[in-house]
Amino acid sequence: MTLPFDAAALANRATSALRAYDPGHDLPALRLRFGAVISELGSNENPLGPSPFAMRAATRALDEIWRYPDPLGKSLKRRLSDEQGVPVAGITLGNGSHELLMLLAQCFADAEHPVVHSQFGFAVFPIAAAAAGAPSVAVPALPADHPEAPYGHDLDAIANAVTAQTRLVYLANPNNPTGTWFGDAALGAFLDKVPAHTLVVVDEAYHEYVQAEGLSTAAHLLDRFPNLIVTRTFSKAYALAGLRIGYMLSHPSVAAVCERLRESFNVNGVALAAAEAALDDHEHRARVRETNHRDRAWLTEELTARGFRVLPSQTNFLLIDLGRDATSFETHLFERGVIVRPMGGYRLPHTLRVSIGSRDELQRLLENLP
Numbered sequence: 001m002t003l004p005f006d007a008a009a010l011a012n013r014a015t016s017a018l019r020a021y022d023p024g025h026d027l028p029a030l031r032l033r034f035g036a037v038i039s040e041l042g043s044n045e046n047p048l049g050p051s052p053f054a055m056r057a058a059t060r061a062l063d064e065i066w067r068y069p070d071p072l073g074k075s076l077k078r079r080l081s082d083e084q085g086v087p088v089a090g091i092t093l094g095n096g097s098h099e100l101l102m103l104l105a106q107c108f109a110d111a112e113h114p115v116v117h118s119q120f121g122f123a124v125f126p127i128a129a130a131a132a133g134a135p136s137v138a139v140p141a142l143p144a145d146h147p148e149a150p151y152g153h154d155l156d157a158i159a160n161a162v163t164a165q166t167r168l169v170y171l172a173n174p175n176n177p178t179g180t181w182f183g184d185a186a187l188g189a190f191l192d193k194v195p196a197h198t199l200v201v202v203d204e205a206y207h208e209y210v211q212a213e214g215l216s217t218a219a220h221l222l223d224r225f226p227n228l229i230v231t232r233t234f235s236k237a238y239a240l241a242g243l244r245i246g247y248m249l250s251h252p253s254v255a256a257v258c259e260r261l262r263e264s265f266n267v268n269g270v271a272l273a274a275a276e277a278a279l280d281d282h283e284h285r286a287r288v289r290e291t292n293h294r295d296r297a298w299l300t301e302e303l304t305a306r307g308f309r310v311l312p313s314q315t316n317f318l319l320i321d322l323g324r325d326a327t328s329f330e331t332h333l334f335e336r337g338v339i340v341r342p343m344g345g346y347r348l349p350h351t352l353r354v355s356i357g358s359r360d361e362l363q364r365l366l367e368n369l370p
Contacts, residue, residue, distance in 0.1 A: 014133035039361035042341035044176070044206075044317050046239035047358040048291060050274065051284040054240065057277035061270045069269035076276045080247060083279060084219055089252035092259070093267045097205055097233040097246030100258075102128045104229065104248075105168060107257050108199055109134035113167035118153040120178055120346055122203060125170040134168075137161050141178075144321070150311055151319075151348070152180035159193040169194065172203040173218065174210065177343055177353045179313030183214035184221075191225045199254065201229045206315040208237035208285065209292050215314065219249050226251040234271075236316060237288050238278045243271035292316050296356050302366055316356045319343070326352050329370055336368045 008016070050058075073093040081088045094100035105128035109115050115129035119141040129136035139161045142152045153171060162169060174181040187202070194200055202218040210216075218230045230249040235241035245267050248255070278284075300310045300318060311319040322329060330342045330352055338361075341353040354365065 014131055018127065018130050037337050037364075039338045039357060039364045041355040041357045041361055041365060042339045042353070043241075044236060044315070044353075044355045045241055045357075046237060046288060046316065047356075047361070048239065048284075048288050050239040051278045051281035053281040053284070054238070054274040054278040058243070058270050058274040061273035064269055067269070068265055069267065069272055071265050073267055073272050076247075076272050079276050079279055080249075084249055086219065086222060086249045087252060090222075090250050090255050092248040092250065092255045092262065093272075094231075094246045094248065095263075095266045096235060096244045097203060097231045097248075098124055099263075099266065100231050100246055100248045101125070101170070101201070101203065102131060103258055103261060104199070104201060105129055105132040105134060107261055108167045111135070113165050114163075115168045115170065116158060116161050116166055117170040118158060118172075118175070120151045120175070120348060121153070121170060122172045122176050122205075123346065125172075128170075129168075137166075142180075148312070149178075149180035149182065150321075151178045153182060155182060155186055155190045159190055162194055162198055164195070166195075166198045169198060169200045170203065171200065172205070173215075174206045174314040176205065176315065177317075177319055177341070177346055177348070177351075179311055179315045179317060179319050181210070181212060181215055181314045183212070184216055184218075185214065187218055188221060188224075191221060191228060194227070196227055199227050199229055200225070201231060203231045205231070205233045205236055207232055208289060209316050210314045211289070211293055212314050222249060222251070226253075229254060234275045234278065237285065237292075238275070239288075240271065240274055240278065243268070243274055245271040245275050292356050295359065295362065299354070299356065299362050306366075306369065318354050318356070319348075320352045320354060322350050322352065325349050332370045333365070333368055338365050338368050340365070 077088045077091045080091050101124050109129060109132040111133050114135035114137050116137045117125040119138045126136045139158045142149050142154045144150050191200060207217055222228055233246040303310050309321040326342050330340060333340055343351040343353055
């Protein structure tokens, strides 16, 4: 008897240990099911949409889609260099920051060189380690009752977990899914403790939403610490999630190593044009920031008044700690077209992540709470 073909048996050791990244609910199918009444509050998207500058640039770029894009993204890199004060040689572009986080592990981690990250850090961190065949060290997070950063990064414990063999440390600031953060001074003190041969990656996907005192950006420390790497995305505040583009700031030698493995033409021409134009629309960026700050505060107040525990956040989402399994709560909302993100995959089964959507979407959430 011929056995059924199963390619899983042929996968290499690193891939065999992986589970696919979970993007959440099948939103295209849900849009067909619920139509206009759906509240999409599970993917941390920007309800204001992209800058008109970006939309016009993307439309113009469509005339050139039959051509390959600039493989180096030189124009966007020059624009980022001017804004961030980082040399062009220290900028790497990616198909979203997800690709860059994976690329770093592929370039610098392996079976002898583990990856260290926080217990409730971004889900891609352990996936990147596993894909590189590297041990993944998840450092226990701060306790749930921590006054400033419940479930947040314990930087002292992470520093203590770094050994002579550690090549990569992944941090997220602010962190997904907790929304918590640590300040510039804490990061500087952490970097002082980490060996110069250990690369420290600070994922700043939600950087543009930050308004907390004492928190700016890790990019200010790049000159002091050549082992520091900062990753960012255009998917969140810039609302270009559908175009998939992100970037990395680093020492030029780090970028040079990553270029050896970066996929050719990994960022498409429409994304390059839209991202560069988006950087020029300071008014739209400020409106996104202020709208998010206002609605995040409003939703926090509304949920707290209803007896829910809402974690502090410097992002475009809130983490709600129900204190009990969140499955039935999430199902209740789902059946009414309110899509939030259960955090069981992060081993936080008693929590739900809620994006700061439009006021109409948030009002529908409040009206349908169990």
